[in-house]
Amino acid sequence: MGLMNREYRKYIEEEIAGKSLDKSQKPEDIKGRLFGFVVFAVLVFSVLLGRLWFMQVMQGESYQKQADSNRRRIIPIDAPRGYIYDRNHKVLVSNRPGLAISVMPTIAQVNKGVIDRLAVLTGMTTKEINDKLSATNADPLKPRVIKRDVDKKIVAYISEHQADFPGVDLTVETIREYPLGNLSAHVVGYLGEISNDELKAKKSDGYDMGDVVGKTGVEKAYEWALRGTKGSQQVEVNAAGRPLRVLKNITPNPGHDLILTIDIGIQEAAEKALANGIAEAKAGRFKKANAGAVVVMDPTNGEVVALASYPTYDPNLFLGGISSKNWETLTNPSSGYPLNDRAIMAAYPSGSTFKVITGIGALADGLTTASRTINCTGTWTGFGAEWAKSCWLKSGHGNVDFISAVAQSCDSYFYQLGYEFEKKGGERLQYWARVFGIGKQTGIDLPSEATGRVPDKKWKKEFNKDFPEYQTWVPGDTVNMAIGQGDLLLTPLQLAMDYSAVANGGTIYKPHTVRSVVNSDGKVVYDNKPVVTQKLPVSQEAIATMKEGLKQVVANGTAAGLFSGFPMPVAGKTGTAEVQGKDDFAWFAGYAPADNPKYVAVCVIEQGGHGGSAAGPVVRSVLAKALNVQEQGMVKAEDASR
Amino acid sequence: MIDFQKISRYVDFPLIASVIGLIVYGSMVVYSATAKDVPGDPFFSLNRQLVWVALGIVLAMIVVVLDYNRLRNWIVPLYIAIAAVLLLVMFTGASELGAQRWIDIGAFRFQPSEFAKIIIVITLAGQLSLYKGDLSNPKNTLLAFAHVGLPLFLIYKQPDLGTALCILAITLGIIFAAGIPLRQFMVILFIGMAVVLVVFNFHLLKDYQMKRLIVFLDPDVDPLGSGYNLLQSKIAVGSGMFMGKGFMSGTQTNLRFLPMRSTDFIFAVVGEEFGFAGALALIGLYATMIIRGIRVAALSKNLFGTLLAAGIVSMWVFQILINIGMTTGIMPITGIPLPFISLGGSALMTNLLGVGILLNIYARRFV
Numbered sequence A: 001m002g003l004m005n006r007e008y009r010k011y012i013e014e015e016i017a018g019k020s021l022d023k024s025q026k027p028e029d030i031k032g033r034l035f036g037f038v039v040f041a042v043l044v045f046s047v048l049l050g051r052l053w054f055m056q057v058m059q060g061e062s063y064q065k066q067a068d069s070n071r072r073r074i075i076p077i078d079a080p081r082g083y084i085y086d087r088n089h090k091v092l093v094s095n096r097p098g099l100a101i102s103v104m105p106t107i108a109q110v111n112k113g114v115i116d117r118l119a120v121l122t123g124m125t126t127k128e129i130n131d132k133l134s135a136t137n138a139d140p141l142k143p144r145v146i147k148r149d150v151d152k153k154i155v156a157y158i159s160e161h162q163a164d165f166p167g168v169d170l171t172v173e174t175i176r177e178y179p180l181g182n183l184s185a186h187v188v189g190y191l192g193e194i195s196n197d198e199l200k201a202k203k204s205d206g207y208d209m210g211d212v213v214g215k216t217g218v219e220k221a222y223e224w225a226l227r228g229t230k231g232s233q234q235v236e237v238n239a240a241g242r243p244l245r246v247l248k249n250i251t252p253n254p255g256h257d258l259i260l261t262i263d264i265g266i267q268e269a270a271e272k273a274l275a276n277g278i279a280e281a282k283a284g285r286f287k288k289a290n291a292g293a294v295v296v297m298d299p300t301n302g303e304v305v306a307l308a309s310y311p312t313y314d315p316n317l318f319l320g321g322i323s324s325k326n327w328e329t330l331t332n333p334s335s336g337y338p339l340n341d342r343a344i345m346a347a348y349p350s351g352s353t354f355k356v357i358t359g360i361g362a363l364a365d366g367l368t369t370a371s372r373t374i375n376c377t378g379t380w381t382g383f384g385a386e387w388a389k390s391c392w393l394k395s396g397h398g399n400v401d402f403i404s405a406v407a408q409s410c411d412s413y414f415y416q417l418g419y420e421f422e423k424k425g426g427e428r429l430q431y432w433a434r435v436f437g438i439g440k441q442t443g444i445d446l447p448s449e450a451t452g453r454v455p456d457k458k459w460k461k462e463f464n465k466d467f468p469e470y471q472t473w474v475p476g477d478t479v480n481m482a483i484g485q486g487d488l489l490l491t492p493l494q495l496a497m498d499y500s501a502v503a504n505g506g507t508i509y510k511p512h513t514v515r516s517v518v519n520s521d522g523k524v525v526y527d528n529k530p531v532v533t534q535k536l537p538v539s540q541e542a543i544a545t546m547k548e549g550l551k552q553v554v555a556n557g558t559a560a561g562l563f564s565g566f567p568m569p570v571a572g573k574t575g576t577a578e579v580q581g582k583d584d585f586a587w588f589a590g591y592a593p594a595d596n597p598k599y600v601a602v603c604v605i606e607q608g609g610h611g612g613s614a615a616g617p618v619v620r621s622v623l624a625k626a627l628n629v630q631e632q633g634m635v636k637a638e639d640a641s642r
Numbered sequence B: 001m002i003d004f005q006k007i008s009r010y011v012d013f014p015l016i017a018s019v020i021g022l023i024v025y026g027s028m029v030v031y032s033a034t035a036k037d038v039p040g041d042p043f044f045s046l047n048r049q050l051v052w053v054a055l056g057i058v059l060a061m062i063v064v065v066l067d068y069n070r071l072r073n074w075i076v077p078l079y080i081a082i083a084a085v086l087l088l089v090m091f092t093g094a095s096e097l098g099a100q101r102w103i104d105i106g107a108f109r110f111q112p113s114e115f116a117k118i119i120i121v122i123t124l125a126g127q128l129s130l131y132k133g134d135l136s137n138p139k140n141t142l143l144a145f146a147h148v149g150l151p152l153f154l155i156y157k158q159p160d161l162g163t164a165l166c167i168l169a170i171t172l173g174i175i176f177a178a179g180i181p182l183r184q185f186m187v188i189l190f191i192g193m194a195v196v197l198v199v200f201n202f203h204l205l206k207d208y209q210m211k212r213l214i215v216f217l218d219p220d221v222d223p224l225g226s227g228y229n230l231l232q233s234k235i236a237v238g239s240g241m242f243m244g245k246g247f248m249s250g251t252q253t254n255l256r257f258l259p260m261r262s263t264d265f266i267f268a269v270v271g272e273e274f275g276f277a278g279a280l281a282l283i284g285l286y287a288t289m290i291i292r293g294i295r296v297a298a299l300s301k302n303l304f305g306t307l308l309a310a311g312i313v314s315m316w317v318f319q320i321l322i323n324i325g326m327t328t329g330i331m332p333i334t335g336i337p338l339p340f341i342s343l344g345g346s347a348l349m350t351n352l353l354g355v356g357i358l359l360n361i362y363a364r365r366f367v
Helices: A006-016 A030-058 A060-071 A105-110 A114-122 A126-134 A152-160 A196-205 A217-221 A264-283 A324-331 A351-364 A402-408 A411-424 A428-435 A457-463 A475-482 A492-503 A540-556 A611-626 B004-008 B013-034 B044-065 B068-092 B112-130 B138-156 B161-177 B182-201 B207-217 B227-239 B266-299 B303-327 B345-363
Strands: A072-077 A091-103 A144-147 A168-177 A191-193 A212-214 A231-237 A243-250 A257-260 A291-298 A303-310 A374-376 A398-400 A507-509 A514-518 A524-527 A532-535 A571-577 A585-592 A599-606 B094-096 B099-105 B108-110
Touching (some): A030 B161, A030 B303, A091 A114, A091 A152, A105 A126, A114 A126, A152 A168, A212 A217, A264 A291, A264 A303, A264 A611, A291 A492, A351 A411, A351 A428, A351 A492, A351 A540, A351 A571, A351 A585, A374 A411, A402 A411, A402 A540, A492 A585, A492 A599, A540 A571, A571 A611, B013 B044, B013 B345, B068 B112, B068 B345, B099 B112, B112 B303, B161 B182, B161 B303, B227 B303
Antiparallel strands (some): A091 A144, A191 A212, A231 A243, A257 A514, A291 A303, A514 A524, A571 A585, B094 B099
16 A cells, blocks of 8 residues: 555654644535534434434324233133033033143244144144144134143143243133033033134124134033133233233133033933943844933923933043044944934934824824724725735734724724824824924924924925925825824934823923023022923813823833833833834833823834834833832833834 | 643543443443343343443543554554454354354454444545545545455455445545545445445345345335334334333333344334433434534544544444434344444444544644
């Protein structure tokens, strides 16, 4: 650069000594230039202050809000769900505390490795976790629950290694507990995370993604009562999402408790007897017997005392979210669909149990009387000899009046009644089926109830719309329907409701499983009073006649011997429904004591064979338990009727 | 009796007062920003900063004692030394955040590019004072740019875009004060803008530099990525409102939403905790310091002193503008510390050296 020559040094020395007139070497306009510096500096400071005034004074409140939403997090606190008790206040479902892992998506996704570590720890795949975190239908700035009811070891690990898990929180929530295991699983139902559709429908009720709701049973039907009101905790969090202190606390209101109409003792007996009955049928000639249902009702008010469905399932599997493997096992076709409550969701052909409806209808319509006799030769030839139909007793019942026709389940007698219904016209038999509530839901307080089916002209045409040759209703259809064969379908609950109406003298009550809803102070907030759906439009005499017939079934009819040794008279009816391609479905519907009915019990066993031999003993066991009758195991009974 | 009147002829008290004010203010803010960084030792960062303050004051006093004109004897060794150190950083320096900017000496970490700023002020002022203010010949201007070109390039390559731009600002300030014809000055500014356009269009910036610049234009593009820093910084400043949230009470700062809160984004802490009032006070201190610095430039007995003062003032004004500007979202994010406030020893030493030189020129302004 050549700046270090001697001349330069000399010049510097002169300046230091103050000898040079260096001041004159400044540019002429130096004052102006330095004034330019001042102007520039003032401009800079003005711009900055202007910007600050705009941000801090004019827009300050909006930034203030953003700062608050940065640091405040509202953590919802789930309300403890209400307990569920049986009619005697025995606990069926309670709660226990459980820990859930929730993750703040924005934080965990930014910090590498957090999700991988969580995957290793929880045994989930990173994809499963990421799917939960990136679900688009929830607020991206809210934490998501990725696993519930987590093992204590995992919880301990996360608490000890908080630094490795930014954005990961552990929250306490209440988990359902079933002190009696899977008893009454179908009535109680199970819980699960709210689905997208449910969320859409219930958003206005304060539900959020990840909430746990009742999916079946009374857990679903009484969700409104059980859930309670969520509380919340407003906490201050740091940038890593870790809560530092509580700013505000709103305690949750616990859900209401349910008092069921179920008597857990009778329920247990029903479930055991049903399982035994199916096992017995299987051990005998009916290898395909694998499913069934039992309904026990109080005929005086519509209360369901027991409701069993086989096969059953363990509601514990649903705690903390059911694994996909377990779900697959429970819904696989080979599983026998244990989640389905066959007592209300399955519509079965009724077999001869329907003769009660045919009979009462015929008496009411004046087609027959208690004393009218018909000669059963084993064959009924009302349509001519070439269209002869046979009674289940090939040798014939001889001369039978109405009561013994019911007692013996004589098909010839009921063929004749069906024939007379057909001649009368106006689909009167269908009318009576509908009067008894078949073809529509009973209105029980449980979800997913089936309606059953009353076949008629219109239905047949519609049902066979691709098969024109089967579209016409023929008289034989009515005749078949009269003995309970053919296309009529009903649920075990509908049958129990109908037999209750017979037992109580003609009143159809709406069945229900919850007696009352009680708040945490023990006050009843909702009471299920008996609701009359229908007063049967029949005379007391007609019902009394039918009741006598049902009593005779047990005394000396198709179920003779079934209740031998039982300390009180029992009334009932066997049924054996023929199903194409399958073994017969066994039915028994009855009530006891016959003269002052306290309990109605209905049992169906799919492909279990004859009603009196397969389903009858189950009903006997259940009625014995309900009425405190000491029994030595299940009876064996013979029945060849249908 | 001490005769203050007499002493004040030689000592620029308002300048000293404003600098002390800034250091005290800065210490408070650094403490607030770092108190929770080292568990159990809230003073960890502040203590280190105060060591630098002490060292810087000692260095400034040494500079005051020696006649600043003697610096001109040292401009070549200084220039060679800083170029060598910058080369050394390039090949052996410690890297952090994708850039090689530091040199470790014992327990201390130096950032040579910070010292480069004050050294360029000295060497450039020395060179231009030799031309006796005559920059009407473009050759002299070109020589001045050739002079700064090498260190500028080395710093830009580290990469430290902010400091490189700061050195450009210093250069512009000094040649303006040295009397460059205004038309020439305009041409240079025009060329500068053209260069910026070229840099943009030919992607001469690193990806992260591009990103920061784009984010500056629209921070909402990517609120959790590159825009996060700026967004949090703006929230911090804005939410301070007029009076601020109070010392140690800024939620953005104390809950760590604000990134780089003790260094590049420290102004956001000022804005959040002390509000507009606090920012006004800070800018008031800066204004005092800058005006006194320009006054020193005007009073200097020779051109060298004028140019030194002009360079130092340019350095500060540029840094204040860019730093506060980027924190409030009106300037691109380029990683420039706020003078006397940001945590960082190299910058503090550099700035105190600058103060020392200004006081020196002031004390020796009499012919």
